[in-house]
Amino acid sequence: MKTVLIYCLSLIAILVTVYCWYQAQLAKKNHANKKRLLFLLSSLVSTVSAFGLLWQSQGREFGTFFVIFHISWLAWLLILTQGQVKYTNRIQKNKKVPPAEYGNGFKAVVIFFAGPVALFLSICCSLLIARYSLEGLADQWVVALLLVPVIWGAMVCWFVADKKIIRPIAVTFLVILISVFLLS
Amino acid sequence: MSVLKRITPSKRLVKESMRGHAWIGLFFGALLYLICLSGTLLVFLPEIERWEQPKTEEYLSIDSQNIQKAIAQMQNKFTEPISELYFIYPSENLPKAHVSANDMEWWVDAKGNLTEPVDTQLAALITDLHYYLHLPKGWGMILVGVLGAMMVALMISGLLSHPNLFKDAFKLRLGDNRHLEQTDIHNRLSVWGLPFFFIISVTGAYIGLFGVAITVFDWFEPEHNTEQMIEVVFGEDPEITQSEPTINTELIEQDLANREPTATPIYLVVHKPGTSQQYVELAATLPGRLVYSEIYRYHSDGRFINDQNLADGSWSRQVAYSTYRLHFGQFGGLTTRLLYFLLGMAMTVITVTGINMWFEKRRVENKWYAMWQGFVWATPLSIAIATFLTVVVSVSGALTFWLPLILLTSVAVVVYVNLGPMGLTQLLSIMKHLSFGLLFLVVFAHSFTHMQSSWHWFFSFCLISVAILPLVNYRKILFSEKRLH
Numbered sequence: 001m002k003t004v005l006i007y008c009l010s011l012i013a014i015l016v017t018v019y020c021w022y023q024a025q026l027a028k029k030n031h032a033n034k035k036r037l038l039f040l041l042s043s044l045v046s047t048v049s050a051f052g053l054l055w056q057s058q059g060r061e062f063g064t065f066f067v068i069f070h071i072s073w074l075a076w077l078l079i080l081t082q083g084q085v086k087y088t089n090r091i092q093k094n095k096k097v098p099p100a101e102y103g104n105g106f107k108a109v110v111i112f113f114a115g116p117v118a119l120f121l122s123i124c125c126s127l128l129i130a131r132y133s134l135e136g137l138a139d140q141w142v143v144a145l146l147l148v149p150v151i152w153g154a155m156v157c158w159f160v161a162d163k164k165i166i167r168p169i170a171v172t173f174l175v176i177l178i179s180v181f182l183l184s
Numbered sequence: 185m186s187v188l189k190r191i192t193p194s195k196r197l198v199k200e201s202m203r204g205h206a207w208i209g210l211f212f213g214a215l216l217y218l219i220c221l222s223g224t225l226l227v228f229l230p231e232i233e234r235w236e237q238p239k240t241e242e243y244l245s246i247d248s249q250n251i252q253k254a255i256a257q258m259q260n261k262f263t264e265p266i267s268e269l270y271f272i273y274p275s276e277n278l279p280k281a282h283v284s285a286n287d288m289e290w291w292v293d294a295k296g297n298l299t300e301p302v303d304t305q306l307a308a309l310i311t312d313l314h315y316y317l318h319l320p321k322g323w324g325m326i327l328v329g330v331l332g333a334m335m336v337a338l339m340i341s342g343l344l345s346h347p348n349l350f351k352d353a354f355k356l357r358l359g360d361n362r363h364l365e366q367t368d369i370h371n372r373l374s375v376w377g378l379p380f381f382f383i384i385s386v387t388g389a390y391i392g393l394f395g396v397a398i399t400v401f402d403w404f405e406p407e408h409n410t411e412q413m414i415e416v417v418f419g420e421d422p423e424i425t426q427s428e429p430t431i432n433t434e435l436i437e438q439d440l441a442n443r444e445p446t447a448t449p450i451y452l453v454v455h456k457p458g459t460s461q462q463y464v465e466l467a468a469t470l471p472g473r474l475v476y477s478e479i480y481r482y483h484s485d486g487r488f489i490n491d492q493n494l495a496d497g498s499w500s501r502q503v504a505y506s507t508y509r510l511h512f513g514q515f516g517g518l519t520t521r522l523l524y525f526l527l528g529m530a531m532t533v534i535t536v537t538g539i540n541m542w543f544e545k546r547r548v549e550n551k552w553y554a555m556w557q558g559f560v561w562a563t564p565l566s567i568a569i570a571t572f573l574t575v576v577v578s579v580s581g582a583l584t585f586w587l588p589l590i591l592l593t594s595v596a597v598v599v600y601v602n603l604g605p606m607g608l609t610q611l612l613s614i615m616k617h618l619s620f621g622l623l624f625l626v627v628f629a630h631s632f633t634h635m636q637s638s639w640h641w642f643f644s645f646c647l648i649s650v651a652i653l654p655l656v657n658y659r660k661i662l663f664s665e666k667r668l669h
Contacts, residue, residue: 007519022354059472061506062516068379069523072530075376083356085663111211119333123400137408138417141401142500148397149329149389153336161204161341183404 006057011070013050017043018075106165113169114159121172122152124179131183193344201344208341209538212334214559215317217535219331221563222314223384224528227513227521229311230277233304235630235643236575242279242637243294248434250296251281251452255431257298258283258290259457269454285457305580306571318582322395329392335385338538342374349375358659363544370537373530380527381534387511417504419479419492421455427462428484435486436466443488446471447478463489470495474506474515536560551597554608558596561615562589564654568622576629616654623651 020043027036047067054063126147130140158168193201225232234242251271258269262285269285271292281292282302289302316324343349356372358365374381402410415421431454440447447468456462462484467477473495481489494505509515513524543553566589573584592615600608627644 025350025354058516061474062472062520065383065474065510066516066520068383069527072377072380073523073526076372076530079354079356079372079376080662082354083358083663085659086357086359086361110207119396120400123397124404127401127404136498136500137413138498138504139500141398141413141417142504144401145390145394145397146386146503148393149333149336149386152333152389153338154340156208156334156337157201157204157341157344159204160207161200163200 003057006053010050010053010057010067011074013046013053014067014070015074015078016046017050018071018078020046022078110159110165113165113172114156117172117176118155118159119148119152121176121179122148122155124183125151125175128179128182192347195347198345198347201341205338205341205345206542208334208337209535210542212331213535213539214556215327215331216335217532217560218317218563219314219328219388220528220532220535221567222310223388224525224532225310225567226314227524227528229307229512230275231643232310233302233307234278234280235640235647236304236306237291237300237302238637238640240280240291240299241293242274244274244276244279246274246281246292246294246296248437250292250294251433252431253296254281254283254292254298255433255452255454255457257296258285261288261298262286265459266457267455269457271452271454273449273451275450306574309570309574309580309582309585310567312582313585318586325392326396327392329389329394329396332385332387332389332392335381336389339374339378339382339385343378346371346375358663363541366537366540366544370534370541373537374534377527377530377534381531384511384531387507390507391511417501419494419497419501422463422481422489424461424463424483427460429458429462431462431464431484432486433464436464436482439482439486439488440466440468440480443480444468444470444478450477474509475502476505476508476514549605551600554597554600555593557608557612558593558600558615559589561612561619561654562592562596564651565592565615565619565622568619568626568651572622572626575626620648620651620655624648 020039024036024039024043027033027039050067051063054066057063058066123144126144127140129147130144134140134143155168155172159165162168255269255271259266264286266285269283271283272281274281283290283292283298284302290298291300291302293299312318312324315321315328317327318324319327346352352368352371353375354372356368358368398410398413401413402408405413408416433452436452437449440449447470449466449468451467453465453467454462455465464482464484466480466482468480469477475495478495479492481491483489494501496502513520539556543549543556566585569588570584573579596608596611599611603610627647631640631644
């Protein structure tokens with residue numbers, strides 16, 4: 001019973017955090033800086049309380065993730081109260097569909113480099129980062145394994161976003177060369 | 185200059201990131217949708233298994249002598265050598281034990297007798313869809329890992345293409361401007377759920393790409409091969425040269441209870457059963473710990489060998505062994521799983537609204553749009569059809585899902601081409617109603633033939649409630665409408 005009560009209390013603390021952020025944003029809009037600061041400080045206090053309560057009842061590992069995850073749905077709950085449904089009688093103009101920016105050849109190049117080549121880069125790069133920042137072998141490999149999707153994701157973004165495809169390609173080759181040289 | 189302005193990306197970066205975001209989303213959107221939806225359902229995998237095959241009696245504890253009996257009975261079923269024999273303890277999610285070896289699985293009753301083979305085809309269908317997309321296991325796992333990494337890519341590009349991240353944090357505009365509506369739903373769900381989505385994507389990619397990454401690591405580590413690297417991360421197996429033929433589970437359980445009184449056993453593995461190298465591993469969860477389990481090793485006669493230091497070893501070993509529970513929400517009880525289900529649903533909605541936004545922004549309504557809409561609503565219907573065929577008709581396999589999915593998506597395109605947008609809207613509505621109707625039928629057909637306990641009726645009610653979600657008009661229930669001239 002006590003655990004349930006503490007859990008509920010921590011959820012309220014998280015909700016207060018989100019509400020304070022919302023009020024701080026409104027205060028910013030109205031140029032009420034003192035009020036804004038007050039709400040930001042309150043949000044900090046309620047966040048710390050939420051962590052404290054959940055750590056106490058669920059342990060540090062579970063508690064940390066609970067705070068992070070519960071913020072999402074509690075914020076959505078608050079947003080739902082702000083939602084508006086608007087209907088207009090205006091006729092919406094049809095936008096012109098922009099013509100395709102790139103040819104299929106270009107797209108194929110992007111997919112090739114953003115796919116296997118960037119994956120290889122991300123594996124080399126993450127191993128290099130881990131090797132030069134950590135000592136234990138297991139630590140190095142686990143960190144590298146967790147870094148791979150993040151570096152790969154970032155590289156894929158760059159490949160598909162940059163208009164001058166030559167830039168990510170050049171950096172990819174440079175980083176692969178340096179990584180392979182330093183790793184082997 | 186304020187901090188917010190400093191971290192706001194430039195207009196050029198926003199435009200380029202938006203283009204990248206759209207590219208990746210369009211390219212992987214359909215597969216991401218399947219992964220997110222199946223992953224959301226998998227949060228309740230033990231319950232689905234329990235609901236699917238409810239014949240055997242349920243219990244929460246089993247005597248160590250009966251465990252020994254079940255292991256011996258399972259061993260007797262094989263003439264060929266077994267590499268590992270698993271005994272999975274009953275738990276609150278799945279209150280009956282089962283044993284498995286060499287791809288064969290049997291339920292065990294409280295007296296240690298093997299009652300019937302585990303036949304949870306529906307659970308296997310959803311699991312295989314999420315793990316491998318029903319492709320050959322090796323390639324499927326890699327593809328799903330790639331999708332995890334692409335999810336990370338979408339998060340990075342999404343953040344960079346959203347300059348008003350803080351300003352718009354609480355905005356929700358619904359109405360006849362479909363693009364604005366889809367954008368607000370997409371952005372609010374994704375921004376506030378970002379920590380969860382990031383953790384799920386990174387852990388998913390870690391699990392899926394483990395094999396590929398470790399193979400490449402191997403090239404740069406001349407002193408270690410792949411197997412040795414795994415041993416360094418997760419710990420080595422003990423080398424046993426002599427072993428008693430029978431396993432003394434009573435002494436093993438007693439030792440664990442003395443050594444770690446708060447530990448809860450989840451499974452027991454007999455390695456190389458029946459040989460002189462036989463030994464036992466007992467995996468047990470520790471309260472408040474995210475690591476999947478600590479593994480305690482024993483000789484067959486119950487003498488303690490060592491533990492794998494998964495819960496108290498190096499931090500990297502603990503992190504590596506925490507990814508599974510973190511990815512599937514198997515910690516903290518029912519509350520966590522409900523939370524994972526809600527956040528998983530949000531992730532699914534984000535993939536759909538993301539692609540909808542692309543179409544709405546360009547006001548594109550063509551056969552591709554019809555195909556996408558058809559695919560989105562054909563997926564739950566195909567899951568319902570597969571459930572019906574598997575549970576009621578006893579016809580199972582990946583085709584029970586993929587065939588209806590392809591067929592129904594094609595029907596959506598044909599209907600759009602011949603009857604236009606109105607026809608498509610009607611078809612989508614029919615699909616939603618059919619999904620609900622079919623699941624309702626399955627639940628009752630299954631319930632009246634199998635169900636004894638109130639839990640099964642409760643779970644059936646939950647299934648129907650989930651199927652009803654797409655039929656609810658949330659705008660009417662939640663919001664007041666404003667009509668502007």
